Amino acid sequence: MGLFGILLGLALLMWLAYRGWSILIMAPLAALVAAAISGEPLLAHWTQTFMSGAARFVAQWFPMFLLGGLFGKLMDDSGSIKSIARFLTERLGTHRTLLAVVLASAVVTYGGVSVFVAFFVLVPMADEMFRAANIPRRLMPATIGLGAFTFTMSVMPGTPSVNNAIPMPYFGTTTFAAPGLGIIASIIIFAFGMWWLARAEAAARRAGEGYVASAELDSTVDDRTREQAAATGGFDPAEIDHGKRSADEPPFILALLPLIVVIAVNFLMALFVLPRLDFSFLAEQRWGGVTIGAVAGVWAVVLALAAAILTVIIVNYRRLPSLRETLDAGANSSAVPILMIASLVGFGAVVGALPAFATVRDAVLDVPGGPLVSIIVSMNVLAGLTGTASGGMAIALNALGSDFMRLSTEYGIAPELMHRLTTISAGTLDALPHNGTVLLLLQISKLTHGESYLDMVMTVIVSVIISLAVVVVLASMFGSF
Template sequence: MGLFGILLALALLMWFAYRGWSVLLLAPAAALIAALISGEPLLPHWTSTFMSGTARFVAQWLPLFLLGGIFGKMMDDSGSITSIARFLTEKLGVKRTMLSVVLASAVVTYGGVSVFVAFFVLVPMAREMFKAANIPTRLMPAAIGLGAFTFTMSAMPGTPSTNNAIPMPYFGTTTFAAPGLGIIASIITLAFGLWWLARIEAKARATGEGYVDDEDGAVLISEKVREQATVSGDFDPNELTHGQRSDTAPSFFFAVLPLAVVIAVNFLMALVVLPRIDFSAAEAALGINISSTIGVWAVLIALAAAIVTAIAVNYGRLGSLRESLDAGANSAVLPIMTVASLVGFGAVVAAMPAFAVVRDAVLEIPGGPLVSLVVAMNSLAALTGTASGGMAIALDALGSEYMRLAGEYGINPELMHRLTTISAGTLDALPHNGTVLLLLQISKQTHAGSYFDMVMTVIVSVIISLVAVFILGATFGSF
């Protein structure tokens, strides 16, 4: 009965979340259902097990969500995202519309801007380009998705995304883990995705299908899509209307400068500065393992430096700095509480006696710990519809076991980090994924018209790169 309770609770959680119910309500309710069917005490699991798991995630990741939200809002309100997208599209021209849209999406998200912030700038830009090139608008989500939430979220070394950050405390790694494998995965994902986009564009032209103006007023994000989106993202879309967006945009140099600061400072802090500092006295005094948090600190310092840079070079364009800062900070609250609630649900499930059966089954999957890791991340990301949430649940329950197996099998934790991030970024983009739903709504497209091509650019392309990284990592180790 205990195993049935876990499966039923998970099914109810996912079904009602897909219907737009708040995970803040669903996660504790589903956790209590699992406990009830398992014959476990309800109130202790709610107020202790569930809340401990939730609080642990908030305590660990609130600074990242907070700084990420503020940085995204500064880049948006200053007009920097618009400047970057316009520069790339103008330089590459109408004949390279697909490449322009993909690269513009990739540059801003690799630099640390939330995909939810980027969508509201990239979609209008892409629409203009598609109109000039006479390309069907139904292909926009596939192009934007390829650049915005595939390799820049999970594979490129140094990306400060939440997806790339979550494995760090568990594996003692940094965002630059397994850089060679990450670059290879990025190249494969990008190459396959661009090939597919070129193929479908050529097919559309051959059949005489072109641009049709389907714009019918302002985009209104429904409360249902907002709830679904915050499960898989790190920015509350409602906060995009707060603050004041600049009427003018900075030059490309000043627009891209904060993004360059993120990557450069993150690299210096993670691989040069922080590893050379002796934290032994602080570790002894505070009773914590600082070495496992160096990667997190590096990202926080990088984002803080980038925020200061963005404000300094755009101060005159930020008409209401306080309101923009407030909106950026507020944008972090709902997403982190939503994901943290999923982690709390996972903590209750992991405390059920029947979970031992699930744990043993996962860890004993034929092929060794790397196969087990890939299967676990793909499965939970698919079920939850969120890479970060699925990853956090899996690592919270099994992270220590994977580190133990890494030691037994002589596996570099950096390889586990990179396989974790890429694996979680594959089947998370199923139809119920909040990022997919938000992009389709902003683009005013439908699953029927756009989703198949999205599958090819944001799922199949990443799966191909995952297979390549797995084979290379299993053969040559981490590099």
């Protein structure tokens, strides 16, 4: 019965997520259902197991969520995102509309801006370009998705996204783990995605299909989509219209500068500065008895985002009409997402504490093919079930992270490879139809699943699966690099 309870809890979690229920409600409910069927004490699991797991996640990741929300809102209100997108699209021109939109999406998100903040700038701009190039609007979500939430979300080394950061404490890695494999995977995703988009555009032109205007675009997000979207990223879409946007845009170089600061500071801190400093005091119990390897990656990203925030404010101080309102909105935008993902972690903590979970753990770890296949399967399944890469990854690593690390040592697998396979795997089936990022992008674009989802499947799911297969082959031949 215990195993049935775990499966029923997962099924309930998936079904309620698909129906648009808040994870803040459904995660503890699904956890209590699993505990009840297992004959475990409900209140103890809710207050001691569920809340302990959720609280650990908040304690570990709140600085990054907070700074990420602040940075995204500052980049938006200062006009920096619009300046970057406009520069790239104007330089590449309407005859390279698809490439321009993909690159604009990739640049701002690789630099640390939340995909949700980027959507509200990129969608109207892409709509203008698609009209000028006479390209069907239905291809817009697949184009933006390719640049915004594939290789820049979890594949490219150094990307400061939550998805690329979550594995770091478990494997003692940084966001630059397995850089060679990450770059190769990114090239494959980009190349396949662009090939598919070019093919789709050519087919539309042969069929005489062009741009058809729809209802006027706006930034209104319904409550159901907001709930689902907030659980998949680090920014609450409800805060996008709070604060005040600048009436003008900074020059391209000044707009790009904060993104450069994020990558540069993250790189220097993670690989050069922090590893060379003496942090032996962290071994004391008052600091958690950890090593610098367990926290260096997180600290590097936090310092990078903090430096970028200061850069945005200094460079664009006159372009921020109400700095306090912008900062308030950015800070508030981080609260709901981190609590939702923490609730998923709490659900995983309860499941992991049930006696029957040993059967699940053994089944996952004994999958034919060794640890690499085990980690790929578990990340894909949980990301697909929960509809969120970060949530699925957090559940899996909270329950199995120590086992994966032990197996990597036993099999002589580099932790950096485990990190990169974890992030790539979690970024495949997470983009199923109920994924909040997919829903938000479609809603802002005023398009439906029937119109646009097939092309999204090819650019944001199939492309990543192909890259994952190539990475596995290369890793089996050459290891991590």
